[in-house]
Amino acid sequence: MSPTTSTTSVDVLILGAGISGLNSAYRIQTQAPKGTTYTILEARDQLGGTWDFFKYPGLRSDSDLHTFGFAWHPWTARIPIADGDSICTYLREAAAKYGLDKQIRFRHRATKTEWDSGTRRWRVTAGTPEGERVFEARWLVVGTGYYDYDKPLEAVIPGLQNFKGTIVHPQFWPTNLDYAGKRVVIIGSGATAVTLLPVLAETAARVTMLQRSPGYILALPQADPVGKLLHAILPQRVASWIDRMRFMLVAYSFYYFCRAWPGLAKAVLAKATAAQLPPGLPVKPHFEPRYNPWEQRLCLCPDGDFFQALRAGKADVATGVIREVKEGGVELMDGTFLPADVLVTATGLKILFAGGVELRADGERLEPGEKFMWKGVMMQDVPNASFVIGYPNASWTLGADATAQMTTRLLRMMKEKGAAAVVPRLDVEGMQPSAMLNLSSTYLEVAKDRMPKAGTVGQWRPRGNYFGDMWQAKYGDVVSGLEWVPEREEEVKVNGVKENGTNGHVRYSG
Template identity: 45%
Template sequence: MTPPLATDLDVIVVGAGLSGIAAAHYLRERCPGTRFAILEARESLGGTWDLFRYPGVRSDSDMFTLGFSFRPWASDQAIADGGKILDYLKETARAEGLDDLIRYGHKVREARWDSSIARWTLDIERLHDDGRRDTQSLTCRFLFMCSGYYAYDAGYAPTWPGRETFTGTVVHPQQWPADLDYRDKRVVIIGSGATAVTLLPSLAQGAAHVTMLQRSPGYLLSMPQRDRVAERLRAWLPAHVAHRVVRMKNVLITLGFYNAARRWPTAIRRALIKRAARQAPHSVNVERDLTPRYNPWDQCLCLTPNGDIFKALHSGRAEIVTDEITSFTPHGISLSSGRTLDADIVVTATGLRVQLLGGARLVVDGHPVTLADTVAYKGMMYSGVPNLASIFGYTNASWTLKAELIAQYVCRLIRHMNAHGADTCVPQLRDGEHGDLPAIGLTSGYIQRAAGALPKQGERKPWVFYQSYLRDLRLMRWGSVDDGAMRFERRATRPVTSTGAAAASSRAPDADAAPLRGFDPR
């Protein structure tokens, strides 16, 4: 008979995507004996790379930094398609022995912190294999949210006049139907972000014609799909050494380009537009279609592997139209210029809905927590919220770089609590400190729409949300965890009750408040 799964744990990791796998790896490696489980709301691991199935879905940063430092990306593709990334994540989970730690169909609805027992109680909605749903309570001493930053149930789609009159198919990339046949169809993609730029060349290979309809242009940056430097280094050096060199090379290039763009925006802007103009066909109006209204990195840049979007434009099977929608018609879209775009399929690549902590509600000692009222601590915790960390990666570099730094830092916190007999760590603003700045400094639509839900940041560390791997590396890998802003305490005054954690009933009362120790592979 299979033993029942533990309901009281040291750490609960929420999310079995890239961030959750990184978190589990470092908990295993650096906090041996820690009892933890991974809760995944869906029926499979992979997160973003399992959810997104639209044509051409691929990485938006190089795989040598998007891949894990502890499991080097072995392919020579620097920009990889989503299927290969998903396979990589599954292989990593198997190699790490994490399969048995993942509890699928477990969605966290609410998390409540109780200082008297120094534990989180999680209300879980469970989906069983036979379709049944029920609820369960789990408790833990540390809650590690690795569920990403957007809602999985649906993307963002504006309301357009006449939408209900359109007789064709409307699809959002986040819910791409597996049976959607776009061959020899007229397709209009609404949007100019990374998803639209990815879709256009992929759809153009089979569709009759593809139009990318944008209100305003974004920056298009062509880069080789294969890293020739990585190929040469792998031929000369041991694999693990080559990986480290290539990873740091790409970190420095990306960070250097970002810093140059922020310091000399006019020069970088001019260079990017000129480069895109050289690759585009003469039919493209550079001023109208390739010249953004904002400076580089006010919004994210869109990568085009081997200039694939420009090749699609040269083929004549695709075009960019810069205009605004007046209304849908039965057979297409009417524009403010008076032009009508005929369409059989409309793809609304209009962005994501930002949702932190997987949409879970937070309550601390009976008081609901609004993240917008908190200040982000080192980009990973929230002022006044105990024993909770979340992973939010870089917007100007690979997500994984920050994900691994946060996972490593959480392990440092846990070890520090173990060593000093603390059961609680909570970041607290000191006298005179405040946070009034947006945590994410992008002007992208999805960030601006979520401005009222995101935490703030301060003007000095540790309350600054750096977009710099090198700064974070220094702060989080080598900086002290006992930095004056993080308060370590022993709060538990009573043992866990049976309603809080059924698995705790067999323990000695004084063990309930003990530091995070003990490993249970279930």
């Protein structure tokens, strides 16, 4: 070991101090066996993850904060969609209130994790400004999110090198970028583009959102008279719980409506969109997606600010394929030319499972793309590790909490049963793979070979919804597909019957 390397030992090591890591920390602090120690490693110098990293104008949530916020620290502001600064403030307040911030090691970038079956512990190497540090833990929680902070999704834009103006990607927005009075073309049609357009339009000469194909955009009122009434007549915690439930139920109801009756849902969304558009701007082709509602995420715009910018006449939408980027703008295949001083390449995020941390077990490199996920929480053949993955059709935090609840349940059972490790083992012959995140978005399609898979039966099926997954986390089957490793190589008792473990492995009944 080099002079700059030191070792710290804890029961649980959490990677990432964003939404996933903080929620996991709270659940471990309050629900894991008494005396469980934990530490959070955060590569950056602030907590908040995504919300502290991104700096582009108008950064905001794409889910309501009543469900995107923590169940144990309710969102109390009377608006459902919040900007990035407000979310960071909320996360810092939650971390400070419950002492989670005291367990964070900032500027600790995990680079390598290795499971040692001899010691039955994880050994995690982290780079710091002072040199490498090593952490050992019984359990590993990977809460790093799912995309690459260093590299965005690469998109082929013909002739981009010809452009003489400013090119910027939202992931690396320069703080000194001056777009006032300038012509801006945003290439992309996802949530980032929909967020950017109304803010840039406030001071830019003209903003055009250039899309190859449109997506669904839904206006969400920020005013909440029902919530205001509830908070006026009920205790805050009760009113906040009702807020969370009603926003969750409305979102899930709309999702299942869209999947059950896609044609009707498409018509409803088209009618709602047409009512928001300025005269002369047709729904087709600019707001008629090729896919059905909720085959990709819907873009939310608070109070219809995206449509307000269009109606104000300082922004518009162009739909077409780029022929070539010229010195002063973008030429489309149909001959349309969009003049520009600034090009914003809002082409998406690059998926990076587990934050790009190298995963190994007993010297063997683990390839996530070759593995199945057990209950959407643990990876096949990877002992004592939880991977926090949210929902494609609901707030990320809901999925993070289902993962945290399952993790703490397994930790309690390990103590009760005297187990040193629990390992997901594929127990179904010829398992067929399915998508873990059931959306057709380009950034997910591109990365599907690098992401772990869901199965089609049993414990390996993809997650359904928050309510079912929380029931599974608290009361569901934790026998099928799991191998429990006892503390000592000796006879162990299972359901009151002594059995000899094979190679130290034994299955416990939950």
